[in-house]
Amino acid sequence: MNKDEIAKEIAGLSLKDMAEIFYAAFENIHDEEILPDGSLRVYARYVIAEASYMDGDRCPDYRLVAIPVMGYEGAITDRLTQSGMCDRCGSISTGFSKGSICPVCKSEVDMT
DSSP: OOHHHHHHHHHTSOHHHHHHHHHHHTTTOSEEEEOTTSOEEEEEOOOOEEEEOOTTOSSOEEEEEEEEOTTOOSOOOSSOOEEEEOTTTOOEEEESSSEEEOTTTOOEEEOO
16 A cells, blocks of 8 residues: 555544554554663653644643553543543543553553
């Protein structure tokens, strides 16, 4: 497939399906290091964000797009209807379900 064909296929997906495919494709494309104390340091991870701004405002609002926890049994939508902050890394995310995965550190995030 060429880039135009891939873009056309992606454009036909729901936002949830597109996010899940993106995160699966980029799962192992990041730099990380295990520190001597056993903690994990991730230097770079690629994520999707929802961003908004108003003309004249030099501070856009953005939230990282989080995908549902694997096997989550609650309601899952195709729209970004939930939001929350990760207790581990502090990232602010928006997602499709109350049980989501932080796109930065991969911890579970309880969304409201």
